[in-house]
Amino acid sequence: MATTESDLGGPADLSEDEQRAVEAQLLRLADDELVQAERYTFWQVRAPTLESDLSISNNAQDELGHARLWYDAVQQLGYSEESLIYESDPSDFQHSTLVELPFAEGDWADAIVRAYLYDVAEDIRLSALEDSSYEIIRNRTSRIQGEEGYHLEHAESWLDRMALDEEASERVQAAIDELYPYALTLFEPVGDVEADIDRLGIRTMTLDEMRTEWETRVESFLTELGFAVPTDAAPATPAGRDNEHTDHWHDLHEEMTASYRNLGRDEATLIMAADDE
Secondary structure, three states, X not given: OOOOOOXXXXXXXXXXXXXXXXXXXXXXXXXXXXXXXXXXXXXXXXXXXXXXXXXXXXXXXXXXXXXXXXXXXXXXXXXXXXXXXXXXOHHHOOOOOOOOOOOOOOOHHHHHHHHHHHHHHHHHHHHOOXXXXXXXXXXXXXXXXXXXXXXXXXXXXXXXXXXXXXXHHHHXXXXXXXXXXXXXXXXXXXXOOHHHHHHOOOOOXXXXXXXXXXXXXXXXXXXXXXXXXXXXXXOOOOOOOOOOOOHHHHHXXXXXXXXXXXXXXXXXXXXXXXXXX
16 A cells, blocks of 8 residues: 655645656546547447447547546646647657557457456546545546446446357457456556655555556456456556557547647637628
């Protein structure tokens, strides 16, 4: 269990080392949610049922909203949204490589397994932030947790259903084998700042503790459904936390920022010209 110190106060109260640790925690939260939301948009109008289409669209909207909450907290430390997202290089981002992978074309099992692995990790991570020494993180965590709970319920419900179908089960197992090492990167460290994050009480569990809980929960749930879990897997490389990413991320970042760069969407524009007469 991480050793906590007293409340850090607000942005203006942070020392240089404290701000560095707070930024590292906030940026991994924000980057993960932003990229996960962007990838979810692939499934809009492609999901197997109308209900699923609405659910995955709502999940994408939720994740984007959560990303904005975390980026806003970073902005309070002296940054702008443009500098954090649209004007950053792909190598500036610290998200896990799990969320940047493109979905297997037409494979709903890929989407559900990825959502499940991510949402269990997110549930654990948010629990470790409930009593954060940084008040802004505490307050925003409580606003996010309810929505993330629905995301996890949605993924678990689909896994229950697919476990009853032989063909679907095979696709789920293939997705587990493929994605599990990437999911482990969610618990990889960000540079040399992890000791400060734990010491300052910015979260109340270490990365190793969170990973152990995640592995236990994932293995218990999936094996009960009849799936095999590659518990001996090592985290995939690149991991993302070290700012190293797959080529898929560079392509996605290009798509994400194209409108900002090419169409001047960084400011309000007049869609229809006023009548000159």
